[in-house]
Amino acid sequence: MSKKQDQGTNLLYRLIGEARTYDDVIVMGRGDPDFDTPAHIVAAAKEAMIHHHADHAPPEGLPALREAIAERVKRVNNIDVDPATEVVVTNGGQEALFLMVLAVIAPGDEMIVPEPNYNTYADSLAFAGGVKVEVQTWPNDAFRADPDLVRAAISERSRALLLVSPNNPAASVISPADTAELLDIASENDLMILSDEIYDLFVYDDFVHTSPAALPGGKERTLTLNALSKAYSMTGWRLGWIVGPADLMARVAELKAAISGGASVISQHAGIAALTGPQEPVEMMAEAYRKRRRLVLDALDAMGMKYGLPQGGQFVFADIGFTGLDSAEVAQRMLTEQHVLAYPGSAFSKDRKDYLRMTFLQPEDQLIEGLERMKTAMGSIMAGQ
Amino acid sequence: MSSQNKLGLLKRHEANGDLNRPLPGPMMRHAADLAADEAISPLDERVIAAASEAMEAGQTHYVDVPGIGPLREKIAAYLNESTGSACQAGNIIVTAGQQESRFLTIQKIGELYESIAVPDVVHPGARKALGVRQRQIVSLPADAEGRYLPTLAGLAAAVRGGCRLLYLESPSRLTGAAYSAAEVAEIGKILSDNNAAAIWDQGLAPWVDGACSSLAAQESAPARVAAIGETWPGQGLASWFIAYIAAPEDWAPTMQSQKQIMAICTATASQYAALEAGDLFAEARERQLAQLKRQRDALLDQARSRQLEVCGGGASNIIALKTVGGADGAVDRLRRAGYEAADGAHFGAANVIRLSVGSGTEAALEALS
Numbered sequence: 001m002s003k004k005q006d007q008g009t010n011l012l013y014r015l016i017g018e019a020r021t022y023d024d025v026i027v028m029g030r031g032d033p034d035f036d037t038p039a040h041i042v043a044a045a046k047e048a049m050i051h052h053h054a055d056h057a058p059p060e061g062l063p064a065l066r067e068a069i070a071e072r073v074k075r076v077n078n079i080d081v082d083p084a085t086e087v088v089v090t091n092g093g094q095e096a097l098f099l100m101v102l103a104v105i106a107p108g109d110e111m112i113v114p115e116p117n118y119n120t121y122a123d124s125l126a127f128a129g130g131v132k133v134e135v136q137t138w139p140n141d142a143f144r145a146d147p148d149l150v151r152a153a154i155s156e157r158s159r160a161l162l163l164v165s166p167n168n169p170a171a172s173v174i175s176p177a178d179t180a181e182l183l184d185i186a187s188e189n190d191l192m193i194l195s196d197e198i199y200d201l202f203v204y205d206d207f208v209h210t211s212p213a214a215l216p217g218g219k220e221r222t223l224t225l226n227a228l229s230k231a232y233s234m235t236g237w238r239l240g241w242i243v244g245p246a247d248l249m250a251r252v253a254e255l256k257a258a259i260s261g262g263a264s265v266i267s268q269h270a271g272i273a274a275l276t277g278p279q280e281p282v283e284m285m286a287e288a289y290r291k292r293r294r295l296v297l298d299a300l301d302a303m304g305m306k307y308g309l310p311q312g313g314q315f316v317f318a319d320i321g322f323t324g325l326d327s328a329e330v331a332q333r334m335l336t337e338q339h340v341l342a343y344p345g346s347a348f349s350k351d352r353k354d355y356l357r358m359t360f361l362q363p364e365d366q367l368i369e370g371l372e373r374m375k376t377a378m379g380s381i382m383a384g385q
Numbered sequence: 386m387s388s389q390n391k392l393g394l395l396k397r398h399e400a401n402g403d404l405n406r407p408l409p410g411p412m413m414r415h416a417a418d419l420a421a422d423e424a425i426s427p428l429d430e431r432v433i434a435a436a437s438e439a440m441e442a443g444q445t446h447y448v449d450v451p452g453i454g455p456l457r458e459k460i461a462a463y464l465n466e467s468t469g470s471a472c473q474a475g476n477i478i479v480t481a482g483q484q485e486s487r488f489l490t491i492q493k494i495g496e497l498y499e500s501i502a503v504p505d506v507v508h509p510g511a512r513k514a515l516g517v518r519q520r521q522i523v524s525l526p527a528d529a530e531g532r533y534l535p536t537l538a539g540l541a542a543a544v545r546g547g548c549r550l551l552y553l554e555s556p557s558r559l560t561g562a563a564y565s566a567a568e569v570a571e572i573g574k575i576l577s578d579n580n581a582a583a584i585w586d587q588g589l590a591p592w593v594d595g596a597c598s599s600l601a602a603q604e605s606a607p608a609r610v611a612a613i614g615e616t617w618p619g620q621g622l623a624s625w626f627i628a629y630i631a632a633p634e635d636w637a638p639t640m641q642s643q644k645q646i647m648a649i650c651t652a653t654a655s656q657y658a659a660l661e662a663g664d665l666f667a668e669a670r671e672r673q674l675a676q677l678k679r680q681r682d683a684l685l686d687q688a689r690s691r692q693l694e695v696c697g698g699g700a701s702n703i704i705a706l707k708t709v710g711g712a713d714g715a716v717d718r719l720r721r722a723g724y725e726a727a728d729g730a731h732f733g734a735a736n737v738i739r740l741s742v743g744s745g746t747e748a749a750l751e752a753l754s
Contacts, residue, residue, distance in 0.1 A: 046440070053428040053621055053622075059408070129518075190390040260482055260647075261483070266436075266652070
């Protein structure tokens with residue numbers, strides 16, 4: 001693989017591949033919760049195999065799942081949608097992300113993207129022929145997407161504004177006031193909003209997540225993405241959704257049909273069980289993440305590392321600029337020398353070579369061990385070894 | 386307040402005829418739904434057991450982008466045995482259904498070539514995949530005289546005209562007509578002589594009685610070919626959306642990368658179900674094929690006795706009929722009688738309808754006549 005190819009998504013997957021070769025690896029990179037899917041959801045999938053294996057699966061998803069999604073986005077996000085026309089089920093949040101970008105971006109169109117951001121947005125934008133216009137955010141401002149900077153980035157070619165809250169990888173949460181101001185900016189400049197809310201159930205301390213589509217005038221110009229992967233530990237089921245205004249969702253449904261036709265009926269029945277069944281497992285996992293987050297932050301504090309306080313999500317985006325090395329090199333050395341996988345910030349943004357993304361999706365004992373190894377690796381790097 | 390931005394993008398999407406082409410359902414909804422790509426098939430309890438066991442063992446997380454290793458190996462072994470190709474697991478990408486196979490091959494292999502030649506008569510999913518991001522498309526004429534397959538002369542003309550990538554179905558997704566072994570060999574020669582390549586949809590090949598040659602297995606004139614098809618037809622997994630791409634190893638990375646971008650991986654439960662279904666497919670295919678063939682032969686007799694004109698085709702799971710005055714009239718007539726048929730116009734053949742072979746087909750023919 002050439003140096004040019006060994007970046008972004010390719011770099012992350014190369015590191016994942018290498019991590020698999022170590023028996024004692026501690027994975028603090030990939031956003032895959034360590035919890036297995038709750039038992040009642042697995043039971044529902046097994047039941048569906050017996051009774052629903054041949055259900056007709058339209059591209060937009062099973063009606064019962066779309067109803068459950070509509071109920072969920074009303075309950076959690078305060079977004080009103082018609083399940084018949086304003087919901088499309090997707091193969092995970094990843095496909096939802098890809099579809100959202102394809103739905104609103106034509107070649108040459110600009111999308112305003114607060115950085116750093118999930119690497120796949122750049123890939124999807126490149127596929128669509130769009131142009132990424134970056135708005136930088138920084139840890140000393142808790143990675144806030146500053147509305148003034150967003151306004152300044154708008155041009156005649158601007159078509160969409162991406163809002164990922166809680167953010168991946170920076171773990172910032174857009175405040176209600178900023179959400180309202182960003183919606184105003186989008187309305188004044190006739191921009192569509194792509195709102196990625198996949199971590200909306202994981203918001204810490206007193207921070208508050210607000211869906212732009214829930215605000216007056218928001219729904220008509222907003223596509224909102226979510227998925228079951230993170231909240232219900234269902235990454236392998238590949239189930240997500242987009243909600244938005246009916247006229248645009250009709251186009252999203254056509255794109256979904258063109259890209260993959262539909263989503264597995266078994267996953268969809270599992271999804272119905274997840275959304276309509278007991279929510280205690282989600283609470284249990286959220287509580288575990290709260291504790292682990294504290295554990296990781298305490299360890300980073302002890303190491304004297306700086307970071308933007310994770311307001312939500314399942315990550316810490318830590319500054320490793322003190323090493324004087326590119327984050328790809330630091331991540332590589334941590335993996336090779338200490339068998340700890342963390343993601344280099346450069347994979348998320350070319351301007352974030354000084355950062356590492358670490359997840360807290362491992363059991364506490366693993367996290368403690370991983371952080372100890374990371375400390376050893378950092379010591380080795382600083383000693384010039 | 387109306388959004389000019391939104392109105393503009395809606396207008397753009399609505400003007401995209403390829404993108405908006407209706408897609409047949411993946412599996413029949415009921416006995417009278419004869420429009421879908423696959424008939425209703427029972428799901429063997431061993432498949433349920435295998436998928437259940439995997440889920441209970443914690444296989445509910447992300448897996449490798451190109452698919453779980455054992456399934457890729459099984460698909461490769463099946464293709465080698467059934468088509469004579471020489472695949473290894475590294476050649477295989479497990480996809481979230483046949484439409485994803487179409488999309489990934491058309492869009493990502495398509496990026497490597499200036500244009501792509503597509504039959505005038507082709508599964509609407511191919512046109513839909515092309516519609517997502519417009520490419521330069523070269524027409525491959527296909528008509529009734531040629532069994533709705535592009536002629537070899539037409540293929541040669543396209544390649545010699547500078548188009549180096551062909552999208553072909555054999556058997557045809559509309560009629561079930563397949564290229565003969567000699568024709569496939571000739572196509573291979575045309576491609577290799579002109580340094581051209583092909584995407585080869587062989588998804589209906591298991592339902593052809595006797596050998597159905599694969600372009601991916603031409604030893605005499607090896608060409609660069611990506612073969613695509615369902616994993617596994619007739620095993621009750623159509624609504625689980627699982628299929629394959631078998632491609633040269635140097636083509637695989639670009640498609641794997643795109644698969645990662647748009648889906649990360651294929652649903653884990655579907656993959657473990659398919660792993661078990663692969664064994665059952667090997668056991669059941671001959672019996673299923675014989676049964677389908679008997680059904681289809683009887684239906685063909687019935688159709689002819691009712692003066693219905695049948696399109697020639699070798700796949701035993703479908704029947705294509707020529708209609709008088711356009712397929713839409715026949716489709717409407719069937720719908721009024723309670724039956725659904727696939728409209729040939731969506732495939733590019735306005736005077737043809739396609740019916741799945743099933744328990745409702747005989748009554749549908751009666752309604753049609």
